[in-house]
Amino acid sequence: MSGMMSGMGSVRSHNLGPADQIPPGEGRAFAVNGKQVAVFRLRDGSLRAVSAVCPHRGGPLADGTIDQQVVICPLHQHAFDLLSGCSTTGTEPLATYRVSLDGEQNLVLETGAV
Amino acid sequence: MTSVLDTPRARKTGRDPRRRLVVIGNGMAGARTVEEILARGGADQFSITMFGDEPYGNYNRIMLSHVLSGEESDADIFLNSLPWYRDNGIDLHAGVRVERIDRFTKHVFSSDGRVTPYDTLIIATGSRSHMPPMDGLHTPAGSVKPGVFGFRTIDDTRKMVAHAKEDHHRRAVVIGGGLLGLEAAYGLRSHGIEVEVIHSGGHLMSAQMGPDGGAVLRRSVEALGIGVHTGSRTTAVLGTDRVTGVRLRDKPDISCDMVVVAAGIRPNVDLAVLSGLPVERAIVVDDQLRVQDEDDIYAVGECVQHRGEVYGLVAPLWEQAVVLANHVTGADTSAAYLGSRTATKLKVAGVEVASMGLHGPELDTDEHIVFSEPSRGVFKSIVVRDNKMVGATLLGDSRKVAYLTQAFDRGLPLPEERLSLMFDLGTPGDDVGVAELDDDAQVCNCNGVSKKALAGAVRGGCTTVAGAMDATRAGKGCGSCKLLVQQVVEWAAGGAVEEDPAASYYVPGIPLDKPALMAEIRKRGLRSVSQVFQALGPGSAEDAKSKMGLASLLKMMLADQYIDERDARFINDRVHANIQRDGTFSVVPQMKGGVTSVQQLRRIADVAEKHKVPLIKLTGGQRIDLLGIRKEDLPQVWADLDMPSGYAYGKSFRTVKTCVGQDFCRYGTGDSTKLGIDIESRFQGLESPAKLKLAVSGCPRNCAESLVKDVGVVAVEGGRWEIYVGGAAGAHIRKGDLLATVDSPEEVQVLTGRFMQYYRERANWLERTYAFVPRVGIEHLRAVIVEDAEGRAAGLDAAMQASVDGYVDPWRERDDPLTPGQFRTSLPLTVLPQVPVR
Numbered sequence: 005m006s007g008m009m010s011g012m013g014s015v016r017s018h019n020l021g022p023a024d025q026i027p028p029g030e031g032r033a034f035a036v037n038g039k040q041v042a043v044f045r046l047r048d049g050s051l052r053a054v055s056a057v058c059p060h061r062g063g064p065l066a067d068g069t070i071d072q073q074v075v076i077c078p079l080h081q082h083a084f085d086l087l088s089g090c091s092t093t094g095t096e097p098l099a100t101y102r103v104s105l106d107g108e109q110n111l112v113l114e115t116g117a118v
Numbered sequence: 119m120t121s122v123l124d125t126p127r128a129r130k131t132g133r134d135p136r137r138r139l140v141v142i143g144n145g146m147a148g149a150r151t152v153e154e155i156l157a158r159g160g161a162d163q164f165s166i167t168m169f170g171d172e173p174y175g176n177y178n179r180i181m182l183s184h185v186l187s188g189e190e191s192d193a194d195i196f197l198n199s200l201p202w203y204r205d206n207g208i209d210l211h212a213g214v215r216v217e218r219i220d221r222f223t224k225h226v227f228s229s230d231g232r233v234t235p236y237d238t239l240i241i242a243t244g245s246r247s248h249m250p251p252m253d254g255l256h257t258p259a260g261s262v263k264p265g266v267f268g269f270r271t272i273d274d275t276r277k278m279v280a281h282a283k284e285d286h287h288r289r290a291v292v293i294g295g296g297l298l299g300l301e302a303a304y305g306l307r308s309h310g311i312e313v314e315v316i317h318s319g320g321h322l323m324s325a326q327m328g329p330d331g332g333a334v335l336r337r338s339v340e341a342l343g344i345g346v347h348t349g350s351r352t353t354a355v356l357g358t359d360r361v362t363g364v365r366l367r368d369k370p371d372i373s374c375d376m377v378v379v380a381a382g383i384r385p386n387v388d389l390a391v392l393s394g395l396p397v398e399r400a401i402v403v404d405d406q407l408r409v410q411d412e413d414d415i416y417a418v419g420e421c422v423q424h425r426g427e428v429y430g431l432v433a434p435l436w437e438q439a440v441v442l443a444n445h446v447t448g449a450d451t452s453a454a455y456l457g458s459r460t461a462t463k464l465k466v467a468g469v470e471v472a473s474m475g476l477h478g479p480e481l482d483t484d485e486h487i488v489f490s491e492p493s494r495g496v497f498k499s500i501v502v503r504d505n506k507m508v509g510a511t512l513l514g515d516s517r518k519v520a521y522l523t524q525a526f527d528r529g530l531p532l533p534e535e536r537l538s539l540m541f542d543l544g545t546p547g548d549d550v551g552v553a554e555l556d557d558d559a560q561v562c563n564c565n566g567v568s569k570k571a572l573a574g575a576v577r578g579g580c581t582t583v584a585g586a587m588d589a590t591r592a593g594k595g596c597g598s599c600k601l602l603v604q605q606v607v608e609w610a611a612g613g614a615v616e617e618d619p620a621a622s623y624y625v626p627g628i629p630l631d632k633p634a635l636m637a638e639i640r641k642r643g644l645r646s647v648s649q650v651f652q653a654l655g656p657g658s659a660e661d662a663k664s665k666m667g668l669a670s671l672l673k674m675m676l677a678d679q680y681i682d683e684r685d686a687r688f689i690n691d692r693v694h695a696n697i698q699r700d701g702t703f704s705v706v707p708q709m710k711g712g713v714t715s716v717q718q719l720r721r722i723a724d725v726a727e728k729h730k731v732p733l734i735k736l737t738g739g740q741r742i743d744l745l746g747i748r749k750e751d752l753p754q755v756w757a758d759l760d761m762p763s764g765y766a767y768g769k770s771f772r773t774v775k776t777c778v779g780q781d782f783c784r785y786g787t788g789d790s791t792k793l794g795i796d797i798e799s800r801f802q803g804l805e806s807p808a809k810l811k812l813a814v815s816g817c818p819r820n821c822a823e824s825l826v827k828d829v830g831v832v833a834v835e836g837g838r839w840e841i842y843v844g845g846a847a848g849a850h851i852r853k854g855d856l857l858a859t860v861d862s863p864e865e866v867q868v869l870t871g872r873f874m875q876y877y878r879e880r881a882n883w884l885e886r887t888y889a890f891v892p893r894v895g896i897e898h899l900r901a902v903i904v905e906d907a908e909g910r911a912a913g914l915d916a917a918m919q920a921s922v923d924g925y926v927d928p929w930r931e932r933d934d935p936l937t938p939g940q941f942r943t944s945l946p947l948t949v950l951p952q953v954p955v956r
């Protein structure tokens with residue numbers, strides 16, 4: 005579900021569909037441009053997007069447990085800062101993406117050079 | 119020795135102006151010294167080449183004891199992984215042995231035929247296990263006999279674990295009852311192996327303590343199920359092509375499948391001897407760690423002899439590494455190593471032993487303070503000379519170890535009331551001691567962390583004890599310094615450390631212990647995890663690590679009043695299946711008491727065929743596991759199975775294993791199968807602080823392994839039933855304690871329920887019954903649960919009944935997913951399953 009695409013230069017925006025497909029406090033994974041991206045809806049409503057595959061041993065991060073700061077991988081409990089992608093438990097960092105809502109409450113993800 | 123890859127001539131024409139530093143030995147001393155050199159800007163001065171006999175990066179050798187016992191995984195003990203060497207520009211030859219040094223032309227010759235020039239050389243070859251002379255250690259061909267092990271390297275440890283796990287291997291003999299031998303014995307015991315320790319000394323750990331302490335230690339070691347033979351020498355290893363036993367000088371032969379030789383270590387000095395360096399007991403070095411009479415060769419670690427001493431512990435080598443680095447980099451040419459005072463600690467869970475300095479008085483004027491309480495395994499002995507502590511042995515109670523170690527290391531003046539050295543009388547000395555410690559004082563000897571480094575971590579923002587420990591590795595070796603680490607962190611934070619969350623909180627993110635947390639939840643009428651964070655979290659902040667524990671607690675307390683927020687659950691509990699390594703799930707349908715039927719089997723077979731299930735497996739819990747199911751297929755698999763969940767994924771009531779029992783078995787004295795099924799029907803799915811696994815056996819032959827279950831029931835002669843609680847046979851092995859013997863299956867059900875409810879209300883998050891039962895004590899449990907001494911029985915029974923009544927099979931969610939995309943794949947581009955298909 006790579007969604008619609010618009011934008012200029014090397015930054016591309018992808019419409020991932022309605023935000024309410026992600027329950028509050030959880031994440032869902034999307035395939036965007038050949039990349040796997042996990043998008044999280046925090047309990048305060050804000051959105052975060054990071055790469056969906058744990059750099060440790062490939063765990064599915066969209067299945068992780070989150071709070072306002074971190075996502076914890078379900079396989080071996082490595083934790084990652086949701087904004088910076090940095091691991092707080094000493095493993096490799098995650099790629100991060102910008103994600104926002106458009107006027108129709110759709111998720112819009114940006115990929116490419118920032 | 120065929121190729122000369124890098125000659126001195128090449129260097130003249132080469133562009134690298136740096137001096138060439140070669141390090142032989144990539145163990146704890148070699149790698150640490152290089153770290154210290156890098157920390158002093160050594161990368162600008164030196165191009166660094168390292169040779170290590172072991173084909174790995176550098177790992178924490180002392181943790182091998184924990185790897186053997188299964189408390190650590192071998193992957194987690196690496197200090198410097200291979201990329202670390204690359205990132206620091208170090209040319210590491212892993213798996214390559216240096217065979218000779220030419221100190222005149224300044225080259226080292228290694229086993230791969232390489233000849234490497236050096237300007238400065240460091241030898242850090244460590245030690246190896248000593249194999250005392252005895253018959254039959256080797257096969258006629260000259261190799262070590264299969265089944266004989268040393269205990270020194272990660273490879274030794276892996277081989278021992280593999281050997282111990284082969285199921286026909288049941289018995290081991292450990293030669294040597296010192297620190298290493300006891301740690302080896304404990305490690306093997308953790309794999310369920312019967313272990314006998316043979317020690318030539320008169321008592322265990324004879325190098326570290328006197329006979330009185332040794333006698334107390336022996337009782338504690340024997341209580342772990344380890345056999346002890348002191349004053350006994352092994353004369354031969356028996357067996358022709360593999361180990362079958364050992365022969366003792368003065369006792370009958372002992373048969374066994376493996377022998378671990380832990381009878382001391384010998385420095386690796388062959389290389390030095392062959393190369394003409396001065397070697398006595400080890401390589402002789404001066405106070406600069408320079409090899410005697412050499413200008414450019416240094417040595418460090420266990421392979422050195424300094425002022426007549428050879429050390430076998432890590433603390434001295436941290437100090438040596440600092441001095442050596444100061445010299446070769448020129449950072450501090452006045453640095454001198456003057457020797458170390460060493461303290462040791464036994465790393466055997468449940469047997470606390472710390473020892474330092476003298477075992478007993480030597481001069482008439484020495485004071486000797488002794489306390490002995492053998493029945494509790496407690497023994498303390500302290501030797502004082504000129505108001506300084508010169509020796510201590512502490513068994514079974516390590517509360518004062520951190521303080522005493524520092525008093526010993528630093529020669530601190532002692533309190534006049536000597537009793538306070540042994541017991542906490544609110545020693546005022548503690549805090550003062552921390553403030554007064556030198557910045558360079560080593561707090562954690564295992565990982566070489568100084569007071570300064572810890573204080574730095576605290577100032578850098580790690581203001582919890584756990585955080586500072588993670589950041590510096592302090593306290594992560596033998597663990598004996600944890601108390602001191604805590605004091606230093608508190609001191610460095612100037613009182614700004616709140617209490618350590620990990621210590622007493624029920625979950626890390628809410629600063630309350632379980633009773634206080636439950637009281638607040640009740641008082642404020644909180645009904646969901648987010649309400650708890652809002653009301654009780656510091657700054658109302660959520661904490662991911664705390665969610666699952668809170669969800670479980672609220673569900674237990676509130677039953678149907680609980681507001682179930684799915685994000686608070688672990689993924690397993692969101693989709694009612696166990697996540698696998700590739701992101702697929704396993705499905706274990708309920709099969710009460712391990713009893714199945716033609717219809718069930720046929721249905722399972724059909725489902726497995728229809729969904730191309732990669733692996734169908736009988737579990738250790740007596741049911742059938744369908745593994746490798748994609749998340750999105752779970753609802754359909756459940757629908758096709760049309761069986762309830764077996765809860766093989768949750769922190770909850772799991773299974774009741776049964777044996778066939780009375781109806782069929784010629785020994786059965788009770789209908790264990792029926793009782794098992796009844797118990798499972800009643801308590802299915804119940805959430806609890808940790809897993810609950812039960813069993814019912816029809817007679818004391820115990821074919822359902824009832825003695826090692828959270829609750830285990832055994833039918834005994836006369837129609838009676840024994841109920842055991844707190845047993846385990848997983849990561850820990852513990853025989854359950856007898857709670858009661860009752861007359862009817864109905865009573866079994868009542869007491870089982872009451873016990874489990876009490877456990878649910880009182881146990882810490884993730885505290886299995888094998889930890890809970892010994893913590894609160896079986897007498898207390900008997901009083902509350904069987905005798906109703908506190909008048910709580912009716913309340914417990916009612917609370918349990920409410921939970922039982924609230925049971926709903928979670929697999930019903932197949933018809934009506936609870937959240938959007940509950941069963942949507944989380945790895946959209948990965949073709950699952952990736953687990954092998956059998």
Ligand code: SRM
Binds near residue numbers: 697704735739765
């Ligand atoms: C499936 C099964 C192995 C098998 O193929 O037989 C199994 C599989 C797992 N066990 Fe187990 N255990 C299984 C029986 C056991 C048993 C034997 C038993 O139940 O009779 C034990 C020892 C008994 C005990 O627990 O006291 C056992 C002791 C453990 C432990 C150690 C617990 C402890 O504190 O000692 C863990 C780790 C943990 O809980 O943190 C664990 C954890 C696991 C996990 C859940 C690993 C994890 O954290 O994800 C495994 C899931 C594998 C998967 O991908 O589905 N498993 N595990 C068994 C399921 C039994 C069932 O029908 O429910």
Ligand SMILES: Cc1cc2nc3c(=O)[nH]c(=O)nc-3n(C[C@H](O)[C@H](O)[C@H](O)COP(=O)(O)OP(=O)(O)OC[C@H]3O[C@@H](n4cnc5c(N)ncnc54)[C@H](O)[C@@H]3O)c2cc1C
Binds near residue numbers: 244
């Ligand atoms: C199971 C176990 C538990 C222990 N527990 C504790 C404890 O609790 N507390 C404590 O203080 N100490 C403990 N120790 C001791 C501690 O591990 C040692 O003091 C420490 O490892 C010594 O460091 P080292 O660098 O001198 O030697 P090592 O760590 O042995 O390193 C030497 C390295 O040099 C390599 N080498 C040797 N010869 C050559 C050659 N010719 N060419 C290339 N490479 C070579 C070896 O393969 C080895 O990797 C324990 C040891 C063991 C085995």
Ligand code: SF4
């Ligand atoms: S099933 Fe249990 S014993 Fe086997 S690998 Fe998994 S956790 Fe370990």
Ligand code: FES
Binds near residue numbers: 058079081
């Ligand atoms: S795969 Fe994510 S922590 Fe191991």
